[in-house]
Amino acid sequence: MLNIRRAKACDWQLLSDIAYHSEAYWGYDSDYMEKFKSMYQVTEYFIKNNETYVIEDHCGVFGFYGLLVNDKVSSLEYFFIEPRCIGKGYGKLLWNHMVDITCENLRIREFVIVTSPQAKDFYIKLGAIFLGEVESLLKRGRMIPQLLYKVHK
Template identity: 30%
Template sequence: MSDPLLIRRARRDEAAALSDLAMRAKAHWGYDDAFMEMCRDELTIHPERIETGEVWVAERDGAAIGLLEVRFEEDGEAEVQHCFVDPSAMASGIGRRLWAKAEDIARAAGVAAIGVDSDPNAEGFYQAMGAVTVARSPSGSIPGRTLPRLRKRLAPSAA
C-alpha cells in the first residue's frame, strides 16, 4: 500500500488556512492566548511568499496537515522559516518528511547548511534530524525571549 501523504507546493489561495495551521501547531505547546496573539504576525503565511518562495504543504486525504517554508539567506545558507505539523498529525513522521524536503531543497540549490530558530519545544525534534544547537536568537515576536538556534551541515547530494 502506498503512502497517502503528498508533499507539494503551496497555493496562493491556501495562505489563510496555512496560517491557521501554524497557529494551531504553535498553540499545541500550551501557550496562552496573549502569547499566541503576539506570534500571529510572525506565523502568518502571506500569498506573496507562497508565489516567490519555497512554501510546501504536507497533504493527506485532501487536507493540509503540514507546512514548510525554506528561505535562502545572503550568507549562502538555507533557513527553515516555518515547519509545522497539525496537532492531529504530530508524531506520525510528517515533520521528519518535511525536514527531509527542506534538506532536498537546500541541496538542490547548492547550499551547504540549513538553519532554524526553533521553538524551545521543537528543539529536540531538530536535534533528532541532525541539527546542532549553536546559539540563541532573539524571538521575532516576543521582546526579551530567545530561541534555540540550530544548524545542520549538509552532505552534498549523491546525484
C-alpha cells in the same frame, strides 16, 4: 496516499492556520498567540517567492515548510504540523523532502533554524547543531534556540 507538493499562493490562510494551531499545541497564553498570529502569518508573497511545500493526503493539508533561500544565509522560516499529526512521522517526511530534494536542487549546503524550545530536540535528532539562543521576536527577554543544519551530500 501522502503527497508533498509546492504550496500555492491561495494556500496562505490554510498554512497560517496550521502554523497557529501547531504553535498553540505547546500551551502558550493568548497574548503570546495573538502576537504569533500577526508576526508569523504566511503570506501569498512568501509562498510565491520562497520554497514552500505542503504535505497532504486525501483529507487535506496537514503540514508545511517554508525555506528562505538567500545568497548569504538560508533559513527555515516555517515548519509546522497540525497538532493531531504531531509525533506520527509526518514531520520527518517533510524534513527529508526539504533536505533531499529542495536543498539538493538549490545547492543549499546549510540553513539556520530559530525555533521554540519544545521543537529544539526534533531538529537536533535530525542532525541540527545547537548554536545558542537569540531573543524571541514575540516576547521581550525570552530566549529561544538557534540551530544550524549542514546538508550532507
